[in-house]
Amino acid sequence: MLTRGELNRALLARQGLLERALITPAKAVERFGGLQTQHAPSAYVGLWSRVEGFAREDLTAALTTGRVVQGWMMRCTIHMVSRADYAPLTAAVRLPRRADWLRTHKGQREEQLVAATAVVRDVLAAGPAAQPTLVAALRDAGIDPAVFPGTQLWTDLVRVPPAGTWERPRAHVYAPAAAHLGTAAPAAVPEPPEVVAAGEELLVRRYLRAFGPGSASDVARYAGLTVGATRAVLARLDLRRLRAENGEELVDLPRAPLPAADVEAPVRFLSTYDAVLLLGHATRAGILPAEFRDRVFHVRMPRSTPTFLVDGRVAGAWRFDDGRVRTEPFVPLSSAAARDVADEAERLTAFHAR
Numbered sequence: 001m002l003t004r005g006e007l008n009r010a011l012l013a014r015q016g017l018l019e020r021a022l023i024t025p026a027k028a029v030e031r032f033g034g035l036q037t038q039h040a041p042s043a044y045v046g047l048w049s050r051v052e053g054f055a056r057e058d059l060t061a062a063l064t065t066g067r068v069v070q071g072w073m074m075r076c077t078i079h080m081v082s083r084a085d086y087a088p089l090t091a092a093v094r095l096p097r098r099a100d101w102l103r104t105h106k107g108q109r110e111e112q113l114v115a116a117t118a119v120v121r122d123v124l125a126a127g128p129a130a131q132p133t134l135v136a137a138l139r140d141a142g143i144d145p146a147v148f149p150g151t152q153l154w155t156d157l158v159r160v161p162p163a164g165t166w167e168r169p170r171a172h173v174y175a176p177a178a179a180h181l182g183t184a185a186p187a188a189v190p191e192p193p194e195v196v197a198a199g200e201e202l203l204v205r206r207y208l209r210a211f212g213p214g215s216a217s218d219v220a221r222y223a224g225l226t227v228g229a230t231r232a233v234l235a236r237l238d239l240r241r242l243r244a245e246n247g248e249e250l251v252d253l254p255r256a257p258l259p260a261a262d263v264e265a266p267v268r269f270l271s272t273y274d275a276v277l278l279l280g281h282a283t284r285a286g287i288l289p290a291e292f293r294d295r296v297f298h299v300r301m302p303r304s305t306p307t308f309l310v311d312g313r314v315a316g317a318w319r320f321d322d323g324r325v326r327t328e329p330f331v332p333l334s335s336a337a338a339r340d341v342a343d344e345a346e347r348l349t350a351f352h353a354r
Contacts, residue, residue, distance in 0.1 A: 029080050311337075
């Protein structure tokens, strides 16, 4: 049985938030389960907090050369993943994402999305294009431009740098994944069952390595699969079986780290929509206290609030203002914790300045 404190430290360890890892951006996005990047600069801050010696140009170079790819992935949300992971993870979630899209967008039909996708592909055959150009092409073809986001589920599109980087955050320039990465498009879409199965297994392993231990419902919510489909994938893998304090069964990779609950957790800064604060693993590990949730995530805010962690839990917010990182504690901090927060804020200020 694992206590909440042990689950907290396990999550921090796997996310590089106990000790920064000396790895490349491509290996980092694999180890940390992809980076959720509705706001592209959040990925840079996320890697700064997790990767030893990380510099902004490291991720921009990885995006520019295609070692890291940015596109719609799990849960129809923008993620950065490695070039190697892009195709199998897309194969794993392709059909569930389409079904979810049609279920939640009642006015859109599959044949309408197929027609819109053909228009998008025709435009992109000439090279990368910005979203306004693609939307205008749909309008000219007599297709409701509101369907454009859904076309990303009927063809594999990625964001093309420098759009979607620290320097140009808006990720609005698209290209077919195969053209951008210089690879062959899938011979058949949807892919053969064995290709989908391999992608599902990789997706589950990526989640558990980055966010585990977790329940079947935790994995399903992260991946955008049903719980039933997720249980079927888990049954194919060699996993460790554990339990949470409430008796819920958890699964984990056999040799994934499980630090003690009293391992020291340094101050760390997180940016907007950092996945460590989202979904079931965040609740299970108690990393975002319930009384602060509305201060971090709220429907009236266009983005979540950047936060900092003290002893492995959200203890305040931060913002970059007038050339400095400024902090706002949610709770009184000890003098030692306040010094650690101030020191890390100075380092993050320097990161912005570089």
